[in-house]
Amino acid sequence: MAKKTQENFAGPLDPADWQQFRAQGHRMLDDMIDYLQGIRQRPVWQPIPDSARAAFRSGMPAQGSELAEVHQQFMDHILPHTVGNVHPGFFGWVHGGGTPVGMLAEMLAAGLNANCGGRDHIPIELERQMVRWMAELFEFPPHASGLFATGSSMANMIAVLAARYRALGREVRTHGVPPKRQLVAYASAGAHGCIAQAMDLAGLGSANLRKIPVNAQFQMDVMALETAITADRQAGLQPFLITGTAGTVDVGAIDQLPLLAAIAERNRLWFHVDGAYGALAALSPPLRPLLEGIELADSIACDFHKWGQVPYDAGFILMRDGAAHLDTFASRDTYLRRDTRGMAANSPWPCDFGPDLSRGFRALKTWFTFQVFGAQRIGQVIHETCLLAQYLEERVAAQAELELLAPVALNIVCFRYRASDAFNAALIVRLQESGIAAPSATTIQGQLAIRVAIVNHRTGQQDIDALLDAVLKLGTSDLEPA
Structure with a gap:
């Protein structure tokens, strides 16, 4: 019976012909290298035709297709219609451009298929090395802890949970927040919406x-912060967290971190810094002074997939007090048995510092990026994006038709054509549809702004010029409301 049953097995999902698979794999890799090498010859973004959308409306296939056929579908319908953040003319949001090195590292990680939630294997050691590197960068103590996450939205939530644990103790994990102990937190009006979501x-x-x-x-x-803390205490509420921002989402502003740290210490509050992209300015000697006070934080969130140019996704949280971090998340379920030898050794594991047990090998592409380029070169790229922002600021100031709407703190420039909000909204859409440049829209003090975030390491002065030339040309045309 056992022999007959095995005869009915379909067999593994490995290729039947490894040489044919190898050749197809090389074609796929070559196509992606060609894509990155020739990215300037492509539009930043283009509207998606109905034919491309229709390709993804069919039902689940019962039978498989040849790998070459599926790859061709990718080339025809997926590759031409991405958001475009690898392109040097992409300025829409704070999206990193990735690198060919990171792409290859991602391939290696996929081949290993390592679950980095736990167990005793070298991928865990590599992630621990990245934690030590970040602790050194931000001058945190040796007992600091850290964790890779999907992005700063998750990293910020981990920080809120750690701050909640310190405020309420272990019982918050089993019984929740006591009815008469309402916790309140504080962040800038310009802070990212994920802070409110974390609450x-x-x-x-x-x-x-x-x-x-x-x-x-x-x-x-x-001053408004201190007033709010006092008012909440007088109302019988319990302040527990201040979140400073290093690189606000709209304009790239950095909060006065030393002052926030002092207020947090005086009031015994957890001091967290959302440095989703701005924290990595610490890699640039000219920019590092702008982050003064970040070393005083209890926790820092950042994304390597932004200014660090690591392929998506690679978020990170760093905690000053590793023991408090561990207490916030660790559990001792029987199926996660720990030991001093074998595969269950060498705990605590990453799953003890966050909510995920199944975790990809995000650390590998980040480690490759630092190993291949070095911290100095990454810091130089970060600084150069800020220099390009200053260049754009100067060009905007020199054009009577344009108006700067916020100071340029780092790499984000917010300006507008001297016209109505509807005109500027339509101008942004036309820019995106042109394929020349892709900024985004935001609102600054009640006015709609053209928001240019310069993040991509491929972006140069010619790309800034192309953006401005397109803005000025479109500004003289009739634009339909967006």
Whole structure:
């Protein structure tokens, strides 16, 4: 019976012909290298035709197809219609451009198929090395801990949960927040929306995040912050967290981190820094002084897939107190048995520092990026994007038709054509549809802005010129409302 059953098995999913598979794999790799090498000859973004969308409306296939056929579908319908952040003319959001090195590292990680939630294997050691490197970069103590995550949205949530644990103790993990101990947190009005979302997901309520007004430099108003803390205490609430931002999502402002750290210490609050992209400015000696005070934080969130140019996704959280971080998440389920020898050795594991047990090998592409390029070169790229932002700022100031809407702190420039919001909205859409450049829209002090985030290592002065030339040309045309 056993022999007959085995005869009915379909067999493994490995190729029947390894040489044919190898040749097809090389063609696929060559296509992606050609894509990156020739990216300037492509539009940044282009509208998706109905024919491309229709290719993804069929049902689940019962039978498989040849790999070459599926690859051709990718080339025809997927590759031409991505958001375009690998292109040097992409300025829409703070998306990194990735690198060919990172692409190859991602392939290696996929081949290993390592689950980096736990067990005793070298991928865990590599992630621990990245944690040590980040601790050194931000001058955290040797007992600091860290964890790769999908992005700063998850990293910020991990920080909120750690701060909640310190405020309420171990019972919060089993019994939740006590009815008469309402926790409140504080962040800039310019902070990313994921901070409020983290309060929601942590069971604390997004309404209990106090959004503090900003000053003329778009930094959190520290006097308003202290007033809010005092008012909440007098109302019987429990302040527990201040989140400073290093690189706000709209304009790239950096909060006054030393002042926030002092207020947090004086009030015994957790001090977290959302440095989703701005924290990595620490890699650039000219920019490092802008982050003064970040070394005082209890936790820092950042994304290597932004300024670090690592392929998506590669978020990260760094914690000053590794023991508190461990206490926030660790559990001792029987199926996660630990030992001193064998594959169950060498704990605590990454799954003890966050909510994910199944975790990809994100650390490998980040490690490859640092190993191949070095911290100095990555820092230089970061600084160069800021120099390009200054160049754009100067060009905008020199054009009577254009108006700068916010100070340029790092690499984000917000300006507008001197016309209505509807005109500027239509102009942005036309820019995107042109394929020349892809900025995004935001609102600055009630006015719609053309927001240019310069993140890609491929972007040069010629790309800034192409953007401005297109803005000025479109500004003289009749634009339909977006």
